[in-house]
Each structure stands twice: as C-alpha cells, then as structure tokens.
Amino acid sequence: MLRQLRHLFLFMVVSVLTLPAVASSKTELNATVKETLSSLYDKSSAARALGKEARGILVFPKIIKGGLFLGGEYGEGALLINQSVVDYYNTASASIGFQLGAQLRSQVIMFMTDEALEKFRNSKGWEAGVDGSIAIAEFGVGETIATNTIQAPIIGFISDNKGLMYNLTLEGTKITRINK
Secondary structure (H helix, E strand, O other): OHHHHHHHHHHHHHHHHHOOOOOOOHHHHHHHHHHHHHHHHHHOHHHHHHHHHOOEEEEEEEEEEEEEEEEEEEEEEEEEEOOEEEEEEEEEEEEEEEEEEEEEEEEEEEEOOHHHHHHHHOOOOEEEOOOEOOEEOOEOHHHOEOHHHHOOOEEEEEEEOOEEOOOOOOOOOEEEEEOO
16 A cells, blocks of 8 residues: 555656646747637636736646645746736645645636736735635636626636636635746
C-alpha cells in the first residue's frame, strides 16, 4: 500500500511539473488568454453578455493545482481592458488537509464596476475574499446566471477540460502583478 502511494505521488509530481502553467512568453500567454476567453464565450452566451459589460477581465488560462496532504496552485494570466492586455498577473494559493491529486483548470474573473477594477489594480497583492468577494457563476436552465451573481461587482468563471465547474471557491487565492 505504501509503495502504491509513493508511485502515485511520483506520478502526480511528474504530471504537475510537465503541465504548462507558466507561459514561456508574452506572445504565448496572450494567445492562450484570448483562446480561454473565446472558449468561455462559446460555452455560455450569458458569459459573453457579461464580458461586454465588464470594466476589466482577468484571465488565467492554465492553473495547476496539486497536493498530497499539503497542496498548492499556481498560474499566470493577463488583465484585459477594452479587449487589450494591460497587465500580467499570477495566482497562487496553498492548503493543508487531506488531499491527493492534481488538476488543470482555467479561471476568468470579470470586474463589473470601475470601483472593483481600480481596487484590484491598485493593490500590491489582491486576495480573493479579503480584498474583494468573487461571485462564482452558476448556470441554470438555458444558461442563465443567477440574478444575485449578475449584480455582483466581481464575477468568476472556473472551467476545466470537461467544461464549466460549479460551486467552487476562490477564497484565499492571492493574485499579484508580474512583469512579462
């Protein structure tokens, strides 16, 4: 049993290390940011409509999350204002508790008000749940998004290679501006 766990852990570490969470260049990151946003809009016309109203959209195309009792996640992305990249950011978090596995996902955060966007841009390190609360979009019948979510100043979408994921939280995630 211990040997199997060790092999599983080694497989997980190798898998996580070979996943492309960190873009090799600005050009590559910009391309994957636009692809991720386009994919979200293809899956949800409601997300597309919200994107048109957003003051800024922060896109993390690839976030790697993994853990064996201690866990963490990391990814890099870009902030779009008026469909143009204005800044680059990373997202990171750590966790303790029973956990085993690895996951690759993407994350899109829409700032719906000028105030929410400015507070984010003026921070030295923005933490979800502390510096701003993110309403995670949950879809109902006909791809509608709950009214209380639509009215939130910050709306988040989380997806993986299987489609949109629901009922997730971004609390405790630290987002920091980086140079690219």
